[in-house]
Amino acid sequence: MKKLWATFLLGLYLLRVLARQALVLGLRLFGYRPPTVARHLAHCAEDGLAVMPREIVDSLPALSSCIRCGLCEAHCPMFLSSASLSARGPSVLFSCHSRGLNELAYAQTAHDLLRECQSCAACLQVCPQGLRLPRVLRLMEALRVPPVP
Amino acid sequence: MRGDVLVIGAGLSGATAAMAARRAGVRVVLAYRGFGRTALSGGLFALANAAPSKIAAASDLARAIAETRRLHAAHPFAVDPDPLPLLRAALDAWRRPLSALYDLDWAVAQEAPKAYVHEFGALCYAQLAPRSCLAVTTQGPRRIGVVELASFAPFMAAAIARNLNEALAENAGAPDFVPLPVPFAPRARYLLPAQLAAALDRPEVAAALLAAVKSALRGTAIEALLFAPVLGLGTPDLARRLADALELPVFEACAAQNSVFGLRLQNALIAALHANDIELVHESVSALDGSSGGVFQAAFANGSAPLTASRVVLATGKFLAGGLTVEGRMWREPLADCPLFLGAEPIRERHISHLSQADFFAAQAMAYVGLQTDAAGRVLDERGRPYCPGLFTCGHLLGGFDAFAGTDGAGVDLTSGWRAGQAAASEAQP
Numbered sequence: 001m002k003k004l005w006a007t008f009l010l011g012l013y014l015l016r017v018l019a020r021q022a023l024v025l026g027l028r029l030f031g032y033r034p035p036t037v038a039r040h041l042a043h044c045a046e047d048g049l050a051v052m053p054r055e056i057v058d059s060l061p062a063l064s065s066c067i068r069c070g071l072c073e074a075h076c077p078m079f080l081s082s083a084s085l086s087a088r089g090p091s092v093l094f095s096c097h098s099r100g101l102n103e104l105a106y107a108q109t110a111h112d113l114l115r116e117c118q119s120c121a122a123c124l125q126v127c128p129q130g131l132r133l134p135r136v137l138r139l140m141e142a143l144r145v146p147p148v149p
Numbered sequence: 150m151r152g153d154v155l156v157i158g159a160g161l162s163g164a165t166a167a168m169a170a171r172r173a174g175v176r177v178v179l180a181y182r183g184f185g186r187t188a189l190s191g192g193l194f195a196l197a198n199a200a201p202s203k204i205a206a207a208s209d210l211a212r213a214i215a216e217t218r219r220l221h222a223a224h225p226f227a228v229d230p231d232p233l234p235l236l237r238a239a240l241d242a243w244r245r246p247l248s249a250l251y252d253l254d255w256a257v258a259q260e261a262p263k264a265y266v267h268e269f270g271a272l273c274y275a276q277l278a279p280r281s282c283l284a285v286t287t288q289g290p291r292r293i294g295v296v297e298l299a300s301f302a303p304f305m306a307a308a309i310a311r312n313l314n315e316a317l318a319e320n321a322g323a324p325d326f327v328p329l330p331v332p333f334a335p336r337a338r339y340l341l342p343a344q345l346a347a348a349l350d351r352p353e354v355a356a357a358l359l360a361a362v363k364s365a366l367r368g369t370a371i372e373a374l375l376f377a378p379v380l381g382l383g384t385p386d387l388a389r390r391l392a393d394a395l396e397l398p399v400f401e402a403c404a405a406q407n408s409v410f411g412l413r414l415q416n417a418l419i420a421a422l423h424a425n426d427i428e429l430v431h432e433s434v435s436a437l438d439g440s441s442g443g444v445f446q447a448a449f450a451n452g453s454a455p456l457t458a459s460r461v462v463l464a465t466g467k468f469l470a471g472g473l474t475v476e477g478r479m480w481r482e483p484l485a486d487c488p489l490f491l492g493a494e495p496i497r498e499r500h501i502s503h504l505s506q507a508d509f510f511a512a513q514a515m516a517y518v519g520l521q522t523d524a525a526g527r528v529l530d531e532r533g534r535p536y537c538p539g540l541f542t543c544g545h546l547l548g549g550f551d552a553f554a555g556t557d558g559a560g561v562d563l564t565s566g567w568r569a570g571q572a573a574a575s576e577a578q579p
Contacts, residue, residue, distance in 0.1 A: 070469025
């Protein structure tokens with residue numbers, strides 16, 4: 001009897017959790033944001049931080065395995081051909097990336113770099129960590145935000 | 150074109166080798182492709198074992214070098230019977246050419262590494278640093294304003310001041326850091342320190358900065374100012390001029406990489422090489438042919454006339470500068486195909502991914518890949534004999550030390566550069 005009762009209570013609880021999740025998910029489809037998220041966003045803005053989109057957040061573990069050896073810069077035809085960008089790009093990009101997207105908006109060098117990358121994949125061939133740099137670059141280009149007022 | 154000694158690479162080690170060879174009285178030509186690790190460094194001179202965790206163990210320079218020699222048999226310091234005199238000779242040679250930026254005092258260099266304030270609000274350790282860097286002491290100014298320029302977002306004064314105060318909370322007599330916002334926005338926002346530094350080279354922009362800082366300082370009890378490392382690229386005395394005008398000590402935070410200090414150091418090295426009658430060729434060397442008995446032919450990538458020299462010093466750096474490249478996922482030294490070592494062990498046909506780990510904080514074996522030399526800086530082959538007569542190497546291209554850690558890079562550059570330059574010059578003399 002006790003067992004049955006416990007199973008019933010557990011089922012009731014699970015049903016409640018599932019129903020709540022379904023409700024929130026359904027509301028989210030219509031643009032609803034739970035108050036916790038809104039509060040979090042407000043705090044971020046107070047601290048001067050931009051919110052990273054999901055794709056960027058997902059790429060962070062891969063990026064954090066970059067060991068800053070510089071092989072990609074030494075093998076990048078774009079860097080080798082342009083003196084102004086020489087050996088600056090990925091480092092700048094990574095610092096933009098790790099400090100939030102606001103700064104990426106006015107990183108002119110990073111901007112130029114992103115536009116000029118032809119995805120020749122020379123960096124893929126040499127990266128000892130096997131990072132997919134062209135994919136990350138394309139992602140970051142797509143995510144550029146307008147300058148902060 | 151002909152030279153007695155050809156140095157390839159204009160970083161700290163290449164420039165040191167060229168200076169050493171020039172001192173010996175031979176004709177030196179230095180070919181360089183572009184800026185490498187020196188120009189992209191933080192400009193600190195970490196001579197030996199300057200990691201903060203090691204300070205308690207290795208207090209002064211001599212002891213730090215001895216400890217390194219004992220622990221790492223393949224370290225460039227362990228190759229020479231005594232690296233200290235080499236280091237001293239190299240530092241003395243650079244003392245006057247770099248006097249605008251550094252005070253390369255041998256007595257100071259021999260002391261324990263000092264803690265310098267870093268641009269992220271941490272402390273970094275080195276034996277010698279640019280004059281404008283702030284070393285944390287208990288005797289200095291008590292209340293230091295951390296200047297936040299409206300046009301330069303990466304230097305977040307509030308966070309930096311908080312971090313520094315927390316880090317120094319337990320040290321009695323340590324200075325107190327307070328953020329000082331300065332509404333200085335000349336035209337654009339800058340992300341790269343070098344961009345703002347280049348803008349501050351213009352007198353009218355520097356004057357605007359001075360006026361903005363003056364008005365921000367009014368009514369505060371600040372005894373010294375800490376700026377982001379942006380005070381001038383071609384005119385490194387902006388910090389001193391600001392200090393004179395404000396009647397306050399003015400410091401710059403030291404920077405990790407891609408820093409203005411590194412660019413200033415590189416420019417000063419190039420200027421010193423010019424002043425010492427060393428012929429500079431700003432071209433990329435694409436091939437080096439040493440097969441014809443004691444005469445090297447260096448071909449240039451852009452097809453200009455090849456250069457002959459009887460002795461060659463390779464100072465081409467490691468990964469970032471292109472001194473070690475990857476071909477078909479294998480390591481290769483591109484100019485002379487020199488034998489490569491991982492520490493002391495020869496590596497052949499090793500896939501690059503076997504030498505690195507995904508964890509950023511783990512020790513990376515690939516940092517230790519490089520060339521091995523004898524006590525004169527000659528490139529050695531797998532059996533420990535000279536690989537090619539007249540071929541020397543120095544700097545980051547050497548294996549056996551951690552090229553990423555930044556705890557002894559400048560020390561290796563100076564000792565190995567001086568050693569290779571001297572030996573190349575003495576062999577090149579008729």
